Amino acid sequence: MSQVYLAYDVGGTRIKSGLVSADGRVLRRLVVPTEGHLGVRHVLGKLVELGRQLAGGQDLGGIGVGFTGVIDPSTGTVLQLNGKIPDVEGVSVGGYLQEAFGVPTKVDNDARVYALGEWVYGAGRGYSDVVCVTIGTGVGTGVIAGGRLLRSSGLLAGILGGHFTVDVNGSLCSCGNIGCWEVYASATALVNAMADHLGRGCGSELVGGELSVERVLGAVERGDGLACWVFERWLRYLASGVVTLIHAYDPQVVVIGGGVMARGELVLPRVREHVRAHAWTYPKGRVEVRGAELGDDAALLGAAALVMGGYDG
Ligand SMILES: [Zn+2]
Structure with a gap:
């Protein structure tokens, strides 16, 4: 056996x-x-x-x-x-x-x-330098550098990407830092931003009923004005954070996973576009951005x- x-x-x-x-x-x-x-x-x-x-x-x-x-x-x-x-x-x-x-x-x-899973068996297969991002309640990250899982004596190397500061005047994060990336780019952040605007009386097909990531993304797909505006802002946060991860770890590929990637066709092209335009890599445009392949x-x-x-x- x-x-x-x-x-x-x-x-x-x-x-x-x-x-x-x-x-x-x-x-x-x-x-x-x-x-x-x-x-x-x-x-x-x-x-x-x-x-x-x-x-x-x-x-x-x-x-x-x-x-x-x-x-x-x-x-x-x-x-x-x-x-x-x-x-x-x-x-x-x-x-x-x-x-x-x-x-x-x-x-x-x-x-x-x-x-490690996406590197060995999924979207990071065959690369030696991979950053993996999971978008959920928070934003999780893990890093493969030089063909090894990145670790450090302080135990936190590579796993605090969600807590990179993106807004020095921002909200307090549960980690104690101010303006962390996950406060703006998590799936929860997308739903919260939508709820916030609906609460201020903005019109949308999502008025009434419980909000969820799926409902927000569905409204984006149908061209709902408010949902599209909120989604665009959220995407800018997501894509900017991916650029920061590229600058920090110099990967060959960034793999993005989590529930929102069920609608990867809405997310990935925009993140790729932003990364191509703004990430400092040599040569320009070297880093790929891919959707995770293995789900749970x-x-x-x-x-x-x-x-x-x-x-x-
Ligand atoms: Zn934080």
């Missing part, structure tokens, strides 16, 4: 888990709510239960975990999580799973693991790649 790998993507809202083959296919998936408010023991219990359901009777080669927050990959410990699982800080999630299943276990930040599987495949090894020097 060939070996399989357990992979987890633990976010503030959901735990996604999967069984991954040695050649990088997700064979089975299970998704459950994180219920972090019930504490770390509850969450760890869920991880073990999911693992037993997925891997029971299989030849398990290892476990990889992408976990939200600041992670020490050398020990698999969650160092900081801003209250999403109140008592998780200082707990070695990696150590716990390694003991429960008796196989090598690796843990790293979820955005970094997502980038990126983090699972990245987590599996983490434990299969060879990608982090």
Whole structure:
């Protein structure tokens, strides 16, 4: 029987888990709510239960975990999580799973693991320098530099792209900085901006009913004036941040993922246009901008790649 790998993507809202083959296919998936408010023991219990359901009777080669927050990959410990699982800080999630299943276990930040997945199996395949951006509730980033997953002694290298300052007079971000990119370029920011303008009495087909990214993008597609105006402003923030990432990390390709990329045809051409016009690369126009290819599987495949090894020097 060939070996399989357990992979987890633990976010503030959901735990996604999967069984991954040695050649990088997700064979089975299970998704459950994180219920972090019930504490770390509850969450760890869920991880073990999911693992037993997925891997029971299989030849398990290892476990990889992408976990939200600041992670020490050398020990698999969650160092900081801003209250999403109140008592998780200082707990070695990696150590716990390694003991429960008796196989090598690796843990790293979820955005970094997502980038690893897209690099090894998705839109970043074949490149040595990749920046991966995920647009969701916030903006996550992960970086591959010189054919290695970018890490640092301070643990944060590459994962704070969403917290680059874009407006020195801007709003306070949950991270403590002012005017962070994710405050303006996340999917949440797009919906909030639309809600703000509707609240001021602007006319739109979106008056009434609950707002969502899908509804806003649908209105953009149908040419709704207000939705298009809000979307254009949001796109400028998104594209400017991509230029900053290019200036910071000098990648060959920027891969953009997240729910909004279900409508990538609305987003990608405009970001490419802005990058071509404004990013300083040599030669001009060298950096590609591509949509992510793996959807929710990126983090699972990245987590599996983490434990299969060879990608982090
Ligand atoms: Zn911030």
